[in-house]
Amino acid sequence: MPLMIIDTHCHINEPPLGQNIAQVLHEAEASDVKIILAPGTDERSSQEVVSVASQYPGVISAAVGVHPQITSTKEDDLAFLESLLQQPGVVAIGEIGIDAEVEYPDQNIQIPRFITQLKLAYKHNLPVLIHCRRAFQKMQEILQSLGPGPGGILHSWAGSWDILKTLIPLGFYYGVSGVVTWPKARRRREALVTLPLDRMVLETDAPYIGTLHAHKGQVAPKDIVETCQAVAEIKGCSYQEIAELTTMNAKKLLRLA
Ligand SMILES: [Zn+2]
Structure with a gap:
């Protein structure tokens, strides 16, 4: 079987990727990246990813949502999501979450916005893509209060196993990004040693999170091979095994054929 990797988090509509999607996909394909999930x-940007997904069916899937760092959208301006999430190619809601590293918007905006979008995900049985920084306990509390549901991906996971293990029964997977290739990310690599392979998915967060050799701003889905290689070394598995396992996990969660 040919190798297949899924990039579960790539902002393919954003510059510079969005200016030449055909080329980005061509290079991705040559690196075994066959499916890209664009949040x-x-x-x-939610409208953009839906439109891009309709142009590349089976290759690009879309997630729609409002990011915690967005300052312009209030909680009550989320009505657009309801119709957008029913468009073809939309497989998830995201990216949504809580970011306590930014001061604005404050938690009084971020948290209700997160909860409203989670409820929408539960209502439509769509998995969520979660961005969380320095608010792991709050996120855990909110997800536990909602109980088991469509689950989702904890994108570029940097939290503890203690928190992750309580979210797995709720249907959650964790995303491994290019951060694990950085020399200074020793702690993240050490943490990865004990995290379960049956809950792992790969991502680039392109163009935002670089790998060691692909720097921020230039990172593209093709660079996921570097992350896959790093994970294989950390887990003592082959590159093929990591590609296959993470693809299987992503397909199962996102219900991709
Ligand atoms: Zn992102």
């Missing part, structure tokens, strides 16, 4: 971060 929205606000109303405009």
